[in-house]
Amino acid sequence: MGGGVLGLDLGRLLGWASADRAGVDAWPAGMFLRGRTPPRPQIALGTIIVAAPSTPHGRYFLSFENVLCDLLDRFRPRAVAYEAAIAAHKGGKNGRGEGIEAVRRLVGMSSIVDLRCADQGIPAFEIHNSTVKKQFTGNGRAEKPVMVDACILRGWSPSDPNAADAAAVLECAVRSLKHKEQF
Numbered sequence: 001m002g003g004g005v006l007g008l009d010l011g012r013l014l015g016w017a018s019a020d021r022a023g024v025d026a027w028p029a030g031m032f033l034r035g036r037t038p039p040r041p042q043i044a045l046g047t048i049i050v051a052a053p054s055t056p057h058g059r060y061f062l063s064f065e066n067v068l069c070d071l072l073d074r075f076r077p078r079a080v081a082y083e084a085a086i087a088a089h090k091g092g093k094n095g096r097g098e099g100i101e102a103v104r105r106l107v108g109m110s111s112i113v114d115l116r117c118a119d120q121g122i123p124a125f126e127i128h129n130s131t132v133k134k135q136f137t138g139n140g141r142a143e144k145p146v147m148v149d150a151c152i153l154r155g156w157s158p159s160d161p162n163a164a165d166a167a168a169v170l171e172c173a174v175r176s177l178k179h180k181e182q183f
């Protein structure tokens with residue numbers, strides 16, 4: 001594989017999806033329309049546990065950096081796309097700040113993606129969550145089961161919603177790069 005695109009769904013459960021150069025070249029142009037567009041090219045996708053929830057931030061970021069470097073070495077992408085970190089959060093379901101911790105980790109992970117990609121000369125860009133969902137399902141607020149179903153309609157078999165979200169990021173990135181003729 002190599003020369004393609006890597007899509008990432010950042011989080012403790014890191015979703016990833018990759019299309020090689022041939023897959024990117026074969027990607028159909030335009031929007032996916034149920035029943036009127038053939039399945040997308042085959043992609044590799046999966047989910048990796050970055051670290052346990054209780055892992056201190058420094059160790060968590062080191063673990064994420066190792067996982068990311070492994071993915072970059074494995075797929076040798078020409079571009080990397082990831083969902084934009086959430087700008088604000090209300091503090092978690094029980095008000096104890098879990099949401100704030102998640103945002104801190106997401107922003108850190110975004111920074112690490114940018115840093116590692118810059119170090120290797122790979123363009124990296126973020127795509128807003130609602131943009132990904134809108135382009136992938138037609139609904140900018142699509143829930144996880146809808147994202148998984150949209151993946152299956154394209155002929156892909158995500159192991160979980162994180163892999164499905166990464167596949168959606170990948171498709172959005174490929175469409176964007178091909179539209180801008182950067183591929």
